[in-house]
Amino acid sequence: MPGLYTIPVFHVRVRGIYTHTVPVDAYRGAGRPEAAYVIERLVDAAAREAGMAPEELRRLNFIPPSAMPYQTCSGRLYDSGEFDGHMTRALEVADKAGFAARETQAQARGKLRGFGFATYIEACGGGSPEPAYLRLEGDGTISLRIGTQSSGQGHKTAYAHLAAAHLKVPLDQIVVHQGDTDATKTGGGTGGSRSIPVGGAAVAGAARRLAQNLRELGAEALEADVGDIELEAGGVEVAGTDRRLSLAELAVHPAATPELLNAQDAFAPLEATYPNGTHACEVEIDPDTGAVELVSYVIVDDFGAVITPALLEGQVHGGVAQGVGQALLERTVYDAEGQLLTASFMDYALPRAEDLPPIHFETRNVPCATNPLGVKGAGEAGAIGSCPAVMNAVVDALWRRYAIAQMDMPATPAAVFAAIKAAQAG
Numbered sequence: 001m002p003g004l005y006t007i008p009v010f011h012v013r014v015r016g017i018y019t020h021t022v023p024v025d026a027y028r029g030a031g032r033p034e035a036a037y038v039i040e041r042l043v044d045a046a047a048r049e050a051g052m053a054p055e056e057l058r059r060l061n062f063i064p065p066s067a068m069p070y071q072t073c074s075g076r077l078y079d080s081g082e083f084d085g086h087m088t089r090a091l092e093v094a095d096k097a098g099f100a101a102r103e104t105q106a107q108a109r110g111k112l113r114g115f116g117f118a119t120y121i122e123a124c125g126g127g128s129p130e131p132a133y134l135r136l137e138g139d140g141t142i143s144l145r146i147g148t149q150s151s152g153q154g155h156k157t158a159y160a161h162l163a164a165a166h167l168k169v170p171l172d173q174i175v176v177h178q179g180d181t182d183a184t185k186t187g188g189g190t191g192g193s194r195s196i197p198v199g200g201a202a203v204a205g206a207a208r209r210l211a212q213n214l215r216e217l218g219a220e221a222l223e224a225d226v227g228d229i230e231l232e233a234g235g236v237e238v239a240g241t242d243r244r245l246s247l248a249e250l251a252v253h254p255a256a257t258p259e260l261l262n263a264q265d266a267f268a269p270l271e272a273t274y275p276n277g278t279h280a281c282e283v284e285i286d287p288d289t290g291a292v293e294l295v296s297y298v299i300v301d302d303f304g305a306v307i308t309p310a311l312l313e314g315q316v317h318g319g320v321a322q323g324v325g326q327a328l329l330e331r332t333v334y335d336a337e338g339q340l341l342t343a344s345f346m347d348y349a350l351p352r353a354e355d356l357p358p359i360h361f362e363t364r365n366v367p368c369a370t371n372p373l374g375v376k377g378a379g380e381a382g383a384i385g386s387c388p389a390v391m392n393a394v395v396d397a398l399w400r401r402y403a404i405a406q407m408d409m410p411a412t413p414a415a416v417f418a419a420i421k422a423a424q425a426g
Contacts, residue, residue, distance in 0.1 A: 001035050002072045002074060002076075003035070003036065003039045003120070004058075004062055004063055004083045004119050004120075004121050005043075005061040005062060005063065006062070006067075007073060009073050010073060021340075027322075027383075028319060028380050028383040029319075029383045029384045030380075032123070032380065033323065033383055036118065036121075036384050036385065037387045040118040040119065040120070040389075040392065041388055043057060043058060044116075044392050044395070044396075045405065048405065054117070054392075055087060055088075055096075055117075059084055059087075062083045065080075065081065068080050069369070076274075077271055079370045080302075080304075080366040080369055082302065083119060083276060085364060086277050087278040087300075089278075090277075090278035091117065091278075093280075094115075094296065096117075096280070099115045102282070103400070110288075111285060111286060111287075112285040112287055112397040112398065113282060113284050113295075113397055113400075114282065114285070114394060114395070114396035114398070114399075115280070115281075115282050115393055116390065116394070117392060118279055118387075118388035118392055119276070119385075120276060120385040121274055122193075122380065122384050123272040124193035124197070124272060124274075124376075125193055125196075125197030125269065125273035125371070125375075126192065126198075126269045126272035126273075127191075127194050127198065127269065128268070129198075129267060130148065130194070130266060131146075131147070131186055131265070131266035132145070132202035132205070132206040132264065133145040133184065133262070133263075133264045134203075134206045134207060134209075134263050135261055135262045136210065136214065136247060136250070137175075137251060138251050138252055140173065140246055140247040140250075140251060141174070142167060142169060142174050143175050143177065144163055144177065144206075145177045145183050146159065146177075146179075146199055146202070146203065147181075148178060148189060149179030149190050150178055150195075153190075153379060154308065154314070155176075155195050155196075155199070156176040156178065157308055158195075158196055158200060158307045159174070159199070159203050161307055161308055162200055162373075163206075165207075166204065166207035166208050166210075167210065168233065169231075169233075169247065173234055192380075193377025193378060193379035193381075194377060197273050197368075197371050197375050197376065197377050199267075200307065201267035201371060201372045202265050206263050206265040209264070209265055210263035211231055213260045213263055214247070215229040215230075216260060217236075217250055217260045221236075221253045222237075222238050234246060234247055235247055235250070236250060269371070270370065271370045273304065273370070273371055273377050274376060275302060275303050275304070275376040275378060275381050276301070276302050277301035277385060278300050279297070279298070279299050279320075279385035279389035280297075280298045280389060281294060281297045281298070282295050282296045282393060283390070285416060287420055289413055289417060290414060290419075291413045291416075292328055292411055292416060294355065294356065294390065295357055296357050296358075297320065297356070297358075298359075298360045299316060299359065299361045299382075300362055301316065301361070301381060302363065303363060303377075303378045304366065304367045304368040304373075304375045304376040305365065305368075305374035306365060306375075312378055315379055316381060317382065319379075319380060319381060319383040319384070320382040320383070320385075321356055321382075323382060323384070323385070323386025324351050324355065324386055326409060326410065327391050327394075327411060328351070328355075328394075328409075328411050329350065329355075329412065330348065330350065330410055331348075331410050331412070390411075391407065394407055394411045394416070398416070398419065398423075402419075402424070403423065404420070
């Protein structure tokens with residue numbers, strides 16, 4: 001809840017409501033978007049009240065890199081972060097300095113234009129231990145078994161990259177088996193952006209163990225010292241010679257015992273990882289209809305070490321789309337009798353490709369000091385920074401023309417139009 005700021009103490013009061021018309025359930029981020037939304041909307045409101053630029057108020061209160069590791073008043077231990085640097089870079093790429101000219105152009109077209117941004121930090125990549133199991137098969141492939149389960153995130157590719165880097169084999173030589181309770185004894189599963197920080201660390205540990213096993217097996221098979229054995233191009237070889245065995249040959253060697261062909265490791269995180277960053281965007285609003293158009297979007301994130309950049313960017317893009325949907329479109333509606341009125345895509349609005357502008361994404365990564373890979377979870381970050389950034393932009397546009405300082409999600413055309421009419425009526 002303290003976010004990225006040096007807040008020495010805070011008080012939280014929670015009110016629970018028992019209802020059979022449930023408007024909210026666990027969703028991407030599961031509580032972190034709500035926390036980021038509250039604090040980032042409040043910081044913007046405070047800056048407006050104080051007559052300050054929102055970035056300046058944030059700069060005055062950011063936790064500096066020199067304070068890391070930093071324990072928040074809620075007990076969280078941030079290991080790293082360069083929050084001001086991420087924000088400064090995002091505002092530079094988004095050209096906040098040139099916003100006035102773009103606003104003038106929008107006004108000439110009869111539109112309102114607003115600039116908004118939000119910083120965020122989240123806790124993820126913790127939880128129970130995750131084991132990983134590797135085996136050299138008779139055909140020379142490496143089978144990897146792990147208890148996490150991908151649903152489109154690309155875990156197989158990321159895990160294969162981690163294993164292949166230690167075993168010096170092509171990616172297609174790693175065969176990943178996920179979430180199979182018949183083949184994997186235990187596992188914590190996928191959730192809380194833990195698969196790569198926790199599962200990935202276990203995969204890397206198991207790969208290191210198997211690599212050492214294969215060096216020992218190669219030393220015996222090639223009659224050499226273990227220190228002279230190198231893993232290279234899908235096989236083992238004696239350094240500086242042409243003596244070599246492929247992994248398929250090694251797997252069927254008489255010295256290949258089950259103990260040498262198998263390896264496992266488990267990683268138990270002692271602390272969460274803390275991905276963070278800044279989202280900045282601009283919107284245009286048609287005051288005659290209340291329609292909001294998202295016209296630009298910039299993200300500068302810190303995910304620590306990056307395993308597969310393309311998959312990482314895809315994760316963030318998907319999260320942004322979900323956050324934009326929550327900010328501008330999605331709403332669960334019941335009638336007075338408790339009948340769900342938004343039960344299909346005919347009535348429940350989801351963002352489409354045309355609702356999103358091109359997204360500029362870059363990272364300023366600071367390796368995580370508490371994770372052996374240096375990675376920070378990335379599965380939910382896009383949905384966390386996007387909600388407050390978009391709503392800050394919407395309110396900025398409305399404030400500039402109508403002095404409207406508050407707008408709840410979702411900022412649908414009907415809601416925006418009603419707010420404009422109320423402001424005009426005084």
